[in-house]
Amino acid sequence: MPSAATVRRSLVAPVLCGALIAGVTGCGGGDADASSAPSSSSSAEKQKFAKTRFVANAGLAAGATYQWIVKPFRAGKFKKGADGRKFALVKAGLAGTLAYNRLKAASKNAKGDPALAKAVAPLTAGIDALKDLPAKLRKGDSTDSVVNSFDDVINKVKDAGKGAGAEVKDKVPSAGELAKG
Numbered sequence: 702m703p704s705a706a707t708v709r710r711s712l713v714a715p716v717l718c719g720a721l722i723a724g725v726t727g728c729g730g731g732d733a734d735a736s737s738a739p740s741s742s743s744s745a746e747k748q749k750f751a752k753t754r755f756v757a758n759a760g761l762a763a764g765a766t767y768q769w770i771v772k773p774f775r776a777g778k779f780k781k782g783a784d785g786r787k788f789a790l791v792k793a794g795l796a797g798t799l800a801y802n803r804l805k806a807a808s809k810n811a812k813g814d815p816a817l818a819k820a821v822a823p824l825t826a827g828i829d830a831l832k833d834l835p836a837k838l839r840k841g842d843s844t845d846s847v848v849n850s851f852d853d854v855i856n857k858v859k860d861a862g863k864g865a866g867a868e869v870k871d872k873v874p875s876a877g878e879l880a881k882g
Contacts, residue, residue: 751812771848
């Protein structure tokens with residue numbers, strides 16, 4: 702007869718995956734672009750809001766990447782035989798999905814500010830390349846290259862934002878935000 706801890710551990714991954722799927726399908730993107738701002742606002746206000754949204758979205762992506770992908774990787778949590786490896790990989794996969802989602806939103810936000818648009822435009826291909834990586838993390842496939850890809854793209858987005866006057870600081874999302882995607 703399995704212990705209560707074994708049963709709990711075996712239910713965590715399906716519950717987290719279900720929460721992620723429900724959150725992603727339920728939110729419908731949830732990010733408004735600069736064109737949905739009230740028409741009475743000036744273009745300067747739209748640009749300011751675009752920059753603010755860019756910083757918020759990129760900060761969430763950076764925080765999730767560092768907290769649940771880079772940090773556990775450096776601690777050796779993704780290595781075969783490591784204690785809590787499966788749970789760390791599931792959390793990393795969820796964090797990767799959140800990071801990809803927020804980076805896509807940040808790149809849309811950047812289009813509302815001319816300086817950000819020029820700085821972030823070359824990075825869209827890198828952001829798009831992250832699309833399939835969360836699934837690889839969940840499976841534990843080639844974690845070295847996946848972690849490096851996320852870290853590189855995040856650092857490039859942060860540098861682009863800083864160069865355009867929108868410094869991005871890591872904002873670690875809660876586990877609930879992580880599950881919502």
